[in-house]
Amino acid sequence: MTLAIEMQNLHKRFGDLHAVQGVSLTVQAGEILSLLGPNGAGKSTIISMLSGLLQPTEGDALVMGHSIRREPEAAKACLGVVPQDIALYPDLSARENLLFWGKMYGLRGAALKKRVDEVLEIIGLVDRQKGRVDKFSGGMKRRVNIAAALLHKPQVVIMDEPTVGIDPQSRRHILDNVKELNRQGMTVLYTTHYMEEAAELSDHIAIMDHGRVIAYGTHDELIRLVGEQTRIDLTLNVDAGRVLTAWQQVEGVSRASAQDGLVTVLVDDSNRVLPRLFEAATAAGARITGVDIREPNLEAVFLHLTGRALRD
Amino acid sequence: MRILDLAFKDLSQVLRDKMSLLFLIVMPVVFTFFMGLAFSGATRPTDPRLALGWANADGESRFSQQLYADLEASGSVRWVEVDPAEAEAAVRQGQVAGALVIPAGFGQAVFSPAPLQLTLIADQASTAGQSLYQIVQAAVARMFSAVEIARLDVTMLDAQNVLPDEAARAEERQAALEAALAEWTQTDRQRAWVRVESAVAQTDNGVPLGGNPFNQSSPGMLVQFAISGMIGAAGIVVQERKTRTLQRLITTAMKPWQIIAGHWLAMVTLVLGQTLLLVLFGQLVLDVNYFREPLGVLLVAVAFSLWIASMGLFIGVLAQGQEQVILFCLIAMFLFTSLGGAWFPLEVTGQVFSLIGHLTPGAWAMDGFQNILVRGLGLASVWQPVGVLVAYALLFFALAVWRFRVREA
Numbered sequence: 001m002t003l004a005i006e007m008q009n010l011h012k013r014f015g016d017l018h019a020v021q022g023v024s025l026t027v028q029a030g031e032i033l034s035l036l037g038p039n040g041a042g043k044s045t046i047i048s049m050l051s052g053l054l055q056p057t058e059g060d061a062l063v064m065g066h067s068i069r070r071e072p073e074a075a076k077a078c079l080g081v082v083p084q085d086i087a088l089y090p091d092l093s094a095r096e097n098l099l100f101w102g103k104m105y106g107l108r109g110a111a112l113k114k115r116v117d118e119v120l121e122i123i124g125l126v127d128r129q130k131g132r133v134d135k136f137s138g139g140m141k142r143r144v145n146i147a148a149a150l151l152h153k154p155q156v157v158i159m160d161e162p163t164v165g166i167d168p169q170s171r172r173h174i175l176d177n178v179k180e181l182n183r184q185g186m187t188v189l190y191t192t193h194y195m196e197e198a199a200e201l202s203d204h205i206a207i208m209d210h211g212r213v214i215a216y217g218t219h220d221e222l223i224r225l226v227g228e229q230t231r232i233d234l235t236l237n238v239d240a241g242r243v244l245t246a247w248q249q250v251e252g253v254s255r256a257s258a259q260d261g262l263v264t265v266l267v268d269d270s271n272r273v274l275p276r277l278f279e280a281a282t283a284a285g286a287r288i289t290g291v292d293i294r295e296p297n298l299e300a301v302f303l304h305l306t307g308r309a310l311r312d
Numbered sequence: 313m314r315i316l317d318l319a320f321k322d323l324s325q326v327l328r329d330k331m332s333l334l335f336l337i338v339m340p341v342v343f344t345f346f347m348g349l350a351f352s353g354a355t356r357p358t359d360p361r362l363a364l365g366w367a368n369a370d371g372e373s374r375f376s377q378q379l380y381a382d383l384e385a386s387g388s389v390r391w392v393e394v395d396p397a398e399a400e401a402a403v404r405q406g407q408v409a410g411a412l413v414i415p416a417g418f419g420q421a422v423f424s425p426a427p428l429q430l431t432l433i434a435d436q437a438s439t440a441g442q443s444l445y446q447i448v449q450a451a452v453a454r455m456f457s458a459v460e461i462a463r464l465d466v467t468m469l470d471a472q473n474v475l476p477d478e479a480a481r482a483e484e485r486q487a488a489l490e491a492a493l494a495e496w497t498q499t500d501r502q503r504a505w506v507r508v509e510s511a512v513a514q515t516d517n518g519v520p521l522g523g524n525p526f527n528q529s530s531p532g533m534l535v536q537f538a539i540s541g542m543i544g545a546a547g548i549v550v551q552e553r554k555t556r557t558l559q560r561l562i563t564t565a566m567k568p569w570q571i572i573a574g575h576w577l578a579m580v581t582l583v584l585g586q587t588l589l590l591v592l593f594g595q596l597v598l599d600v601n602y603f604r605e606p607l608g609v610l611l612v613a614v615a616f617s618l619w620i621a622s623m624g625l626f627i628g629v630l631a632q633g634q635e636q637v638i639l640f641c642l643i644a645m646f647l648f649t650s651l652g653g654a655w656f657p658l659e660v661t662g663q664v665f666s667l668i669g670h671l672t673p674g675a676w677a678m679d680g681f682q683n684i685l686v687r688g689l690g691l692a693s694v695w696q697p698v699g700v701l702v703a704y705a706l707l708f709f710a711l712a713v714w715r716f717r718v719r720e721a
Binding site for chain 1: 313314317318321325328329555556557559560561562563564565566567
């Protein structure tokens, strides 16, 4: 298969901060690859390097065979970039924004107008196309933000956390758009810290932490890393440190960690282990005030790999 | 093409903003008017020409009358009859901007090997004095060139003595014409036919501004408000950075210099439009004679606009936010307008101040306009100011692109 993106030992340093540490990943043409990780994992830095906003400190990447170092314009011409922040002119209407960005991508005349009509249809804003962007809701702005990157029918679309801070309806709309674009043949590199999105969209997922790819594979392959373990989140009426050690000794617990007053435990069989956790808590003079049982998922994978929860 | 699209988008955004129209048009017009009133002492003379004393001790000679008529026809001076013995006093008292003294016997000595020298009494440090010298010198040079031609013609006729028929006369006329044309090109226009005596007016009656106080305030405010256009140019970059659209532009296939060039083109258009509007206002409402040399005015306006846009974009690329844009631009505006002679003529400030002032582009823009408006000079006089302004524009454009590449891309 053709490689749409090939990252070759990418590094980025900001002074003492080593934000991206030797990332090598490939994205096959026509697939969706999600970069999943908490804030600060290096996802957006990778996106910025691919889209020409940052120069790699070391390494290179090829976009449709064009080096981002040696042929940045050719590489960028193959890309549609949906930035994390809304990047539109607030005093222009949705249509005016799209017409302008279309021109920046080299479209002209009737072809431009036709394409703007098409993307307005895709994002479901035909009726609001003449409204000023600064009067739009957050979700509508996000949709226009995406549309602007699709005007020139790029071979590769890079989306940097496109669903941050929007309502569920708009989020659903965006996820459906991503799947439809991919169905039409576009390659998508998608970054998120929502594991549900990565799970729903992706052909492959790269889990990142502290500037490194710590796991890569399909959703099922990654889940198998934690051995089908169940995650139990527990809240206590006392400090978690009082029971953490005791719980780590309980038979059937493979891992237990505490963060922000919440204790997360990975177990093989929740029905068997949960009563033992209650017993151990009682013995330590603590009372469990909340229990949330979750089937194996990407968050459990992250916890398994890093000892931390995948949260903001 | 993308550069044009970007420029067009910028312009459409600016022109939608009613506040920007206030700054672009209304405020400059109001300030021009009030600054003009300040220079005129609240009264505006009806005749914008420089008052030149006619101190004629030569009677009604052919040449003094010719000089009188030529200078009057220049449209830059109006004659005020003064007694030759009181010419200097008339200048000192501010009754006239200068006085031209025609010595007795001047007409008779014109064809002699050593013609008598004319004397211009004026304040050489003032704009009006310098202008009068240029105007008088040009008229006198023309007259003496004609004298040279006539003398040559007579010499040739004397040498040939007999012109037998009309064909021979025609041939002779042609030969004389060719010779006269050749002689004209060799005439020494810098020869000191006019001697200058200094006299400084001790009263302030507005005369140093070429008779029209708006000759200072109109180009002065034009320069000041054009410089304030830097805020707009710089603001575009900062606003685009804030709305993340600048970053999005970088992710397109546009090169950094193309992005800067697009914004630059928009700002050049805007500043030039504002400048030309103020030129029209000055010409049509304030009797400031920009149309004396329209091409020269246009060249200065274009060169100045190029620099403003480049400087503004450089500030925009440097600034961290809108507050810094305003701070940097205000510093630049006060520095360039005050040192550049936009608020008061540099001629009244002394040599050192004027020298320092000419390190700023504002002074060169004022020079360009004042050469035409006050000094009565022609198109050739704007080439140097235009050249300096274009050089400044190129320098700051290059700096803006360099800084943009380092910082943004």
